[in-house]
Amino acid sequence: MKDEVNKDKREGQKSGRRTIDSVWLSFRVLNSDHFLSMDLTSLTIDAARSGVQERRTSALALAEAHYARIQKEDGQVGAFLTLSKERALEQADRIDRMAAEGKPLPALGGVPVGIKDVMVTRGVRTTAGSKILANYIPPYDCTAVARLEAAGAVVLGKTNCDEFAMGSSNENSAFHPVRNPCDLTRVPGGSSGGAAAAVAADMAVVALGSDTGGSIRQPASFCGVVGLMPTYGRVSRNGLIAFASSLDHIGPLAKTVKDAASALRTIAGRDPMDSTSADLPVPDYVAELDKPVRGLRLGVAKEYFGEGLDDEVRQAVVAAIDELKHLGCEIVPVSLPHTPYAIPTYYLVATAEASSNLARYDGVRYGYRAPGVKSLSEMYRRSRDEGFGTEVKRRIMLGTYALSAGYYDAYYLKAQKVRTLLVRDFEEAFTKVDAIVTPTSPTAAFRLGEKSNDPLAMYLADVYTVTADLAGIPGISVPCGETKEKLPIGLQILGRHFDEATILRVAHAYEQAA
């Protein structure tokens, strides 16, 4: 694992900074009590921040402990693609100086985080898991990342993912697959597989992922962590490498629901750099967590419990629903009749948008260029063919076909119409209930290689998650037990547009009770 930070570019920012070694040394001398011996990699946001604030530990010690953990574990897991040590240690130093001066730390002060490698980071290599961006050093920061850092978070590095976030197993990374920390023969899910694995293996307190068809919630479910996809427009997409613009969402993966709420509170809200980011106030999601869930109406849709659902997953989810009933929620049957059409709709809409978004990779301004080409058009074609992986090309082809003359009405327009029907299903259901509970994924984590030669089988791993992306509603996956083979199972809670507060509250109540 090498530090890919572009050192030359950052040289100018270092002047006037105390050296990391001197801070580290003085910290060790001053704090030789028992806190040093405790495990710094299993803390929540609040524990980490207050530890730094009260100087029982330091942001630097937290970062170092997480890097040590990465050093030890990530050779097997493969969660990180790039470590941004220099940037992390500078930020940790800044936070530690604030603490030393007795200044109140911001909400994520000193908290080590991972960032899925589809969010651009100034001066830190950003690949989108693709060979075509293998050497790309972005000149600006993604808004969500900048907001996390402004709130004191320490960015450890960039996490592995399926190429351009296209995949459900992380096997489509151009660099290396990620292995599930719960069972190294299994996939971590995808496309935010590295983010989920990093949090699950205590290599980060929180990670940012992106969700276009389930890419936050499904890996969270496979790795036994919390994954939150906010409402479309809740979090700015500025600086998120585009896959399907009407479906792309940024959201957190975390060890607890409260940490997910805290991260969302930090990254949410209007951003002038993204015209689709909503102009709505951001509630204090953390403060809302402890409101009672008694009396909330939770919908259960039979379409999410049909053919293809693994028995152990079904039992765990049914038990979780019983627990929520026990907590005072009212369970109401609802129908989402167009659910069986969600995957075909998704694979037309998402690929059509992707074929347009990925047209920008032309080998001219940045990214891979094929060597030895003789003309401009040959350069485009060969750079793209050599730079993109198989699944990305498959989706570009499908999307281009669906948009091409003669097929537009039959495929793309048809899918857009069915999208309306899917949205109406949810609108109808949400007149009766406050949230909907479902399994996150039909199965627990599958084995590496199990589905990699069958694109359709892989697509069906997203059968319970794509609906929320198409409708733009928020969804959260929270762990709800495990299979006999000790593989985590996830409970998905879907909510109304811009009502993340309710699904977080239900997830929190379940997490506390379970």
Added chain:
Amino acid sequence: MKVTEKDVAYVAGLANLELTPEEQAGMVRDLNSILQYVDRLNELDTSSVAPMAQVSDRYGVDGSKQGTERFSYASREDIPEGLRKSLPREEALANAPDSDGVFFKVPKVIER
């Protein structure tokens, strides 16, 4: 078989992809299998359903307003330098596969 090798070659051209012969064969197989699956959308009568390109004109906006008024929050003063300053030339060219320090360089454009 909906999609033939000829179709794949045509679409690859539209998408600026130069597929190898092996990739072409795989693509014919995969596209047919996926398109056969998405054909189930034709079970639904959508003749009176409006298409939806994106959800953000439906939620999180003032529904009493129409058209561009609905998105007036997203408009802003015209700032000549933009919300974000243009990159210095050096930075803009830093990731280029080939440049002369002033322009991006590409192979010959005119082929005939």
